[in-house]
Amino acid sequence: MKLQDIYHALQSDIGVIEEELSRSVQSEHRLLNESSLHLLEAGGKRMRPVFVLLAGQFGEYDIHRLKWVAVPLELIHMATLVHDDVIDDAATRRGRPTVKAKWDNRVAMYTGDYIFARSLTIAAQLREPEVHRVLSRAIVEMCRGEIEQIRDFYNGDQSLLRYFRRIKRKTALLMAISCQLGALVSGADAWVVRKLRLYGYFVGMAFQITDDVLDFIGDEQQLGKPAGSDLRQGNVTLPVIHTLREGSETQQTMIRRYLSTEGTAVSADEVIGIVRQSEGIAFAQQMARRYLDKAMAVLEELPDGKAKESFRLIAEFIGGRTY
C-alpha cells in the first residue's frame, strides 16, 4: 500500500468533504476571492480530514457525521493560514502600506475570523457538547502557540521544552484532535479514542519538526520559498536551538549576534549556512524519528485493520518526506 492508495480508498468521502468545504465558504466566495487567499487550492493535502476519516474506521463509520468534524478541522487549519499571512503580507510591502494594502490586511483578518466562526457553526450540526469543547479549546491553545511564537522571535534563550510546547500548540494539537474527534463521533471505545489522539499528537510533533528541518535543507523549488525562511523572520526552531546549546563557540556567537541584532550585524544567509552544517539538523531529525517511533508504538496497541495500516503508512511518509 502506498500513500496514494490511502487517498484513493477515501476518494469518494474526501469528495463529500471537499463539496462541503466549498459550500461552507461559497456564500462569501466573492469576498474570499477578493482577499486573494486561495484557500481551497488543489495543493492542500487535507491531512486533517484524512485523519478524521481513518480514525472513524475504528468505530461506526458514517461519512455524514464525520464530515461535521472533518470540515471544521480543515477550516480551522485554513483560518490559521489566513491569519499567518496577515501581517507578513504587509511586511513584504516594506514601510508605507497603501490604504488599500491596509484594508486587504484587515479583510484578511476578518476573513480568518469568519472562517473560524464558520467552522464552529458547522460543528454545531453535531449535538455532542464534547465536540464543541474540544474544538474551541484547540483554537484557544493554537492562539497561545501563535502568540508564543511571536514573542519568541529572535529569542536565543529558549529551552527545548519551550520549543516543543510551542509546536504542540501550533501544529500537533489539531492533528491530535482530528484523530480524537473522528473516533469520538463514530462511537469508538474510549481507550481507542485516547490512543488515536496520542497517535495524532506524536505524528503532528514529528511533522512540525520535519517541517522545521526542511526549511533549512529542503529544495527551494519544492518548498516554494527560500531556504531558512523561518530564521529570516526570526523564528528560532529546533536545529537552531540545538546549535545554540551544543554548537562550536564560533557557531554560537554568530547565531547569537544575528538574533540579538535582529539580523542587522550578521547576514541571514551566513547564519543559515552555519545551521545547515551544524549537528542541529541531525539532532532534529533524530527527535522527529523518536516521535514517529512513539506514534508507531501507539498504533501497535490498536486493533488491526486497513485504517491502522494507513496510519502506519502516513507516519512512515512523514519520516521520509523531503518537501
Next chain:
Amino acid sequence: MKLQDIYHALQSDIGVIEEELSRSVQSEHRLLNESSLHLLEAGGKRMRPVFVLLAGQFGEYDIHRLKWVAVPLELIHMATLVHDDVIDDAATRRGRPTVKAKWDNRVAMYTGDYIFARSLTIAAQLREPEVHRVLSRAIVEMCRGEIEQIRDFYNGDQSLLRYFRRIKRKTALLMAISCQLGALVSGADAWVVRKLRLYGYFVGMAFQITDDVLDFIGDEQQLGKPAGSDLRQGNVTLPVIHTLREGSETQQTMIRRYLSTEGTAVSADEVIGIVRQSEGIAFAQQMARRYLDKAMAVLEELPDGKAKESFRLIAEFIGGRTY
C-alpha cells in the same frame, strides 16, 4: 428609576460576571497586558451582560447559568474591539512599522482570536446546542459586517439598506442575542425569547445610529476622539449617506470629491463641517428615534415587571444620550 438604579439592582450579579471575566483572561494576563489592550478597564458599560441579566428575569433567573452566556457575549464584544484596533494602530505609526510594531499587531490579532475562542469554551459550560449555534452564527455575521464595512470605506454609492444591514451585523445582532440567550437559558417562553431578541435588535440599531451621529456632533472631550473620526477613516455613515442623496448640489459634490480622492482633494475638516450642517444629522436622529419606538412597542407586549421597566429606561437613555 434611573439608569444607575438598574446597575445598582444588578450590582452583585454584575460582580459575579466581572469576576468570571477576569478569570477567563487571567491565565494570559501577562499577554493581554503586554499587548496593551486595556480590555477590562473600568469604563466598560457591560451593556451585553446587563441585557442578559434583565432578559433572564423573564424566566427562571439563575446567575450561575446566565453567567455562561453573559461572559462569552462580553468577551466576543471585547475580541471585536481588539481586532478593530489591530491595523488602525499600525496606521497611526505611519509607514515603516518597526519589527516590534508588526509583532504587536500580530499579537493583538491572535489575542483577539484567543478571546473569541475562550468565549466559546466558556459557553460550552452550557449543554444547550442552541446556545453554541446562536453564538457562533453571530460571530460569523459580525465578521461579515466588519468585512462589509471595510469594503465600503470611501464608497459614496451605498444605499440606506446597505448601511442598515451593516450596522445590524456589526452591532445590533450581538445586543439581540444577548436578550435572546438570557431569556433562553432561563427557560422563558419561546414567544418571550423572540420578542426580547427583537427588542435587543431595535435598541442595537438605535444605539449604532446614535453613535454615528455623535461622531459628528458629539463633544470631542466626551467622545475621547476628534469629531468625524468615522469619515476621516473613510467610514460612510447614515448622516453622510443621507446628505449624498438629499443634500444640496454643492454638498454632494464636495463629499463625493472627498470620497473619490480618499481625502486628498478636499480636507476632512471641510467635509465634516458640511455634514454637521446638513439635514443628514436630523434624519439619522429621526431614524434612531424610529427604532427606539419599535423597541418600546415590542416591550409593551411583554409581561410587566421590573425587568421590562429597566429595558424601557435603557431605550430612553439611548435616545437621549449625548456621548
